[in-house]
Every structure is written in structure tokens, then in C-alpha cells.
Amino acid sequence: MTAPVFVDTNVFVYALHSRESLKQPMAREWLDRVWRERLGRTSIQVLSECYVTLTRKLKPSLAGADAWDYVRSLLPWRPQPIDAELLSRGREIEERYSLNWWDSLIVSAAQLQECSVLLTEDLQDGTVFGGVVVRNPFALRASDELKAHKPGGFEPPAYPRRGRPKRAARLLERQLRPRV
Numbered sequence: 001m002t003a004p005v006f007v008d009t010n011v012f013v014y015a016l017h018s019r020e021s022l023k024q025p026m027a028r029e030w031l032d033r034v035w036r037e038r039l040g041r042t043s044i045q046v047l048s049e050c051y052v053t054l055t056r057k058l059k060p061s062l063a064g065a066d067a068w069d070y071v072r073s074l075l076p077w078r079p080q081p082i083d084a085e086l087l088s089r090g091r092e093i094e095e096r097y098s099l100n101w102w103d104s105l106i107v108s109a110a111q112l113q114e115c116s117v118l119l120t121e122d123l124q125d126g127t128v129f130g131g132v133v134v135r136n137p138f139a140l141r142a143s144d145e146l147k148a149h150k151p152g153g154f155e156p157p158a159y160p161r162r163g164r165p166k167r168a169a170r171l172l173e174r175q176l177r178p179r180v
Contacts, residue, residue, distance in 0.1 A: 002039075003039070003114065003115065003116035003117070004039050004040070004041045004113055004114060004115040004116070005034050005039050005040060005041065005115055005116070005117045005118075005119060006041050006042065006043075006106070006109065006110035006113060006115040006117065006118045006119065006132070007030070007031070007034060007040055007041070007042050007046070007077075007119050008042075008046060008106060008118065008119060008120035008121075008122060009046050009049040009050050009053060009120075010027075010120060010121050010122065011027045011030055011031065011119055011120070011137050012027075012031070012042075012046070012050045012070075012074065013027075013050060013053050013054060013058070014026075014027035014138075015027040015028045015031050016054065016062070016070065017058060022138075023138050026137060026138050026141070026142070027137065027138075029141070029142035030119060030137045030142045032142070033142045034119075040077050041077060041078065041079075041080070041109075041110070041113045041115055042074060042077050042079050042080070042109075043079050043080035043081075043082075043086075043105070043106070043109035044079045044080065044081050044082050045080075045082060045102070045105055045106065045109065046079070046106070046109075047071050047074055047075075047079055050067075050070075050071055050074075051067050051068065051071050054066075054067040054070065055067045078113075080109035080112055080113055082105075085112065086105060086108050086109060086112060087105075089108040089111060089112060090104040090105040090107075090108040091104070092108075093107050093108050093111075093129065093130075097129060099123075103122065103123060106118070106120070106122075107123075107129045107130075107132060110129075110132045111129070111130055111131065111132055115132055116131065116132065116133065117132070117133055117134075117135050118132050118133070118134050118135070119135055119136075119137040120134060120136070120137075121136050121137065121138055125139055
């Protein structure tokens with residue numbers, strides 16, 4: 001792996017969340033790897049989501065000071081700021097791929113930081129968004145080789161298909177499955 005890797009909120013949260021006995025060690029392995037190789041990237045949005053999740057959504061929640069110390073320790077990852085460029089690109093991604101707004105901003109931040117891989121369990125594993133391939137960090141090991149996306153892969157159509165929605169959805173799902 002030589003290109004930067006964007007890390008989403010769930011990886012940071014699972015690394016701390018002791019109730020996730022299967023995901024916690026995997027999240028920690030991923031974070032150790034991208035930190036050791038100096039390839040980890042994230043965004044201000046992700047760090048904000050991380051803080052809120054740790055202090056308000058987890059049971060038991062983390063104390064605000066402890067959550068802030070954790071988030072502050074991630075600032076050397078050079079988080080992508082929320083600015084006009086991020087918002088503009090996020091809007092383009094939202095329209096092109098029909099993603100929700102928050103996921104569009106995540107993909108946009110990964111693209112702006114020239115990441116080849118986006119580690120998240122929130123998007124379909126193997127999907128490619130303009131050169132950034134989504135990988136589920138809990139479906140593969142941190143020691144696995146992450147290959148950058150090669151241009152020419154599947155891109156969703158610019159306009160929705162006409163006809164049977166369920167049939168079109170099954171066809172799209174088959175096209176998005178990673179090929180082994």
C-alpha cells in the first residue's frame with residue numbers, strides 16, 4: 001500500500017469500544033498499520049462524528065475529556081477541513097452516485113486527499129467512487145494487500161434506469177459485487 005487510506009468514524013470508534021470483541025482488534029490492527037505506514041487520512045467531519053458517538057451514542061459513553069483526548073490524538077492525521085471545495089465536490093458526488101449527504105462528504109474528503117482506499121463499513125465493499133475504492137475493514141485483515149483502483153471499472157449510470165426498480169436494483173447489486 002503506497003497511496004493514502006481514508007479512515008471513517010466506525011474504525012476509530014470500534015478501536016475503543018470494548019463491547020465489540022470481534023471488531024475491536026481488527027480496527028486496532030488497521031489503525032496501527034495506516035499509522036505505521038504514515039498513510040492514514042481522515043476529516044474534520046469524521047473526528048466530529050467520532051466525538052459525538054463516543055460521548056452520546058455508546059453505552060456506556062466515554063467522558064467528554066477522554067473522548068476529546070482521543071480525537072485530539074488523531075489531529076496529526078491531517079484531517080480534511082470542511083470548506084467550499086469539499087462541499088462542492090460533495091454535492092457532485094451526491095448527485096452522481098445518489099449517496100446521502102454525509103457519505104458524499106466522506107467520499108469527497110477521501111478524493112481530495114488523493115486516497116485510493118476508503119475504510120468503512122457504511123458503504124458497499126468494493127464500490128468505486130472516482131478512483132477511491134471502498135473496503136470494509138472488518139471483511140479483510142489489515143495484513144491483506146490493498147490494491148488501488150484501476151481506471152475503467154464500473155461506474156453507476158448518470159441517470160436512473162427506467163423499468164422495473166427491483167430488477168434493476170438486483171442487477172446493480174450484482175455489478176457492484178467485488179470480483180474474485
